[in-house]
Amino acid sequence: MTYPKVELHCHMDGAIPYRLFVKYCREDGMVPQDMSDEDWIRKHVMTETMTLSECMGEFAILTGILQSEERLEELTYELLKDMYAYGTRLAELRFSPQSHQNDHMTMDQAVQAVLRGRKKAMAELPDMVSGILLCMMNLGLNLGTMENNKYTVELAAKYKNDGVVGIDLAGDETATPIESYAPLFQYAKDLGVNYTIHAGEAGPASNVAFAISQGGKRIGHGIHSIEDEKVVQRLVDNNVLLEVSVTSNYFSRCVDSIDSHPIRKLWDKGVMININTDDPGLMGIDLQHEYDLIQKHFGFTEKEFILSNLYSARNSFCPDRGKIIESLTKAFRECQ
Numbered sequence: 001m002t003y004p005k006v007e008l009h010c011h012m013d014g015a016i017p018y019r020l021f022v023k024y025c026r027e028d029g030m031v032p033q034d035m036s037d038e039d040w041i042r043k044h045v046m047t048e049t050m051t052l053s054e055c056m057g058e059f060a061i062l063t064g065i066l067q068s069e070e071r072l073e074e075l076t077y078e079l080l081k082d083m084y085a086y087g088t089r090l091a092e093l094r095f096s097p098q099s100h101q102n103d104h105m106t107m108d109q110a111v112q113a114v115l116r117g118r119k120k121a122m123a124e125l126p127d128m129v130s131g132i133l134l135c136m137m138n139l140g141l142n143l144g145t146m147e148n149n150k151y152t153v154e155l156a157a158k159y160k161n162d163g164v165v166g167i168d169l170a171g172d173e174t175a176t177p178i179e180s181y182a183p184l185f186q187y188a189k190d191l192g193v194n195y196t197i198h199a200g201e202a203g204p205a206s207n208v209a210f211a212i213s214q215g216g217k218r219i220g221h222g223i224h225s226i227e228d229e230k231v232v233q234r235l236v237d238n239n240v241l242l243e244v245s246v247t248s249n250y251f252s253r254c255v256d257s258i259d260s261h262p263i264r265k266l267w268d269k270g271v272m273i274n275i276n277t278d279d280p281g282l283m284g285i286d287l288q289h290e291y292d293l294i295q296k297h298f299g300f301t302e303k304e305f306i307l308s309n310l311y312s313a314r315n316s317f318c319p320d321r322g323k324i325i326e327s328l329t330k331a332f333r334e335c336q
């Protein structure tokens with residue numbers, strides 16, 4: 001049965017298609033003359049068990065080659081077209097504007113470039129729904145500042161009617177206490193900006209409890225909530241959707257093995273789960289890979305997958321998500 005897939009948690013830089021990765025690296029003179037495209041890709045694709053901090057190091061290379069408006073626009077366009085080809089019909093892409101500001105591009109211009117790419121793709125994909133999330137960055141690893149994070153919230157408000165659908169807090173969750181970001185979420189509330197929060201990925205269940213206390217209706221990963229039954233219950237009681245990425249959690253050592261991932265336990269306890277790639281380019285996977293993996297290791301049925309997508313569509317921040325909700329509701333009813 002075909003049904004529209006909903007992916008809400010995908011970092012644009014970590015999702016860069018290989019063709020663009022090699023093209024930009026060659027243009028920037030990073031690839032040795034005698035090295036093939038395949039060898040260059042193999043050198044940089046994550047295999048297994050990198051720490052979250054090491055993942056951030058690979059991320060630095062990706063953000064390094066995405067420092068022009070032309071490339072950000074092209075990446076957004078190509079990525080949405082690729083996602084469509086893989087069966088995704090509702091996509092929220094995220095990136096951190098402050099990671100792309102330099103001498104010739106402001107945070108504002110970076111957002112405009114991404115929105116141009118989105119607009120161009122959407123003109124060619126009439127049955128696709130998409131939105132852009134702007135990531136605030138955790139202050140660890142020198143990836144962000146409070147000032148830039150605050151400005152990120154303002155940019156999300158500024159481009160609310162042009163394709164930006166919310167904000168996120170990303171980066172190394174273990175680097176600083178998550179509570180210190182509370183004023184930013186209050187600011188987002190004041191400006192009417194939606195937000196999701198990376199919490200309980202590498203950090204403890206108490207970080208998930210914090211995200212819930214901020215009124216977050218979506219949480220990036222949140223898998224460590226499994227360590228505290230009360231937090232799991234709060235997720236259920238507050239109708240919070242977890243944006244889960246099984247392969248990413250394994251590669252970044254947030255779980256010891258694929259089989260020990262709590263996706264099935266959380267789902268069976270009534271937590272709404274959304275299935276994502278997180279950083280597909282970096283990890284050499286696509287969304288179908290995640291569905292196959294979850295089906296194989298955790299026995300998710302087609303009906304459960306459809307329901308997961310329906311929860312995801314309902315919790316999407318895209319204003320025009322209605323038509324996707326409608327077709328998923330129909331698919332759910334028809335699926336035995």
Ligand SMILES: [Zn+2]
Binds near residue numbers: 009170198220278
């Ligand atoms: Zn993420």
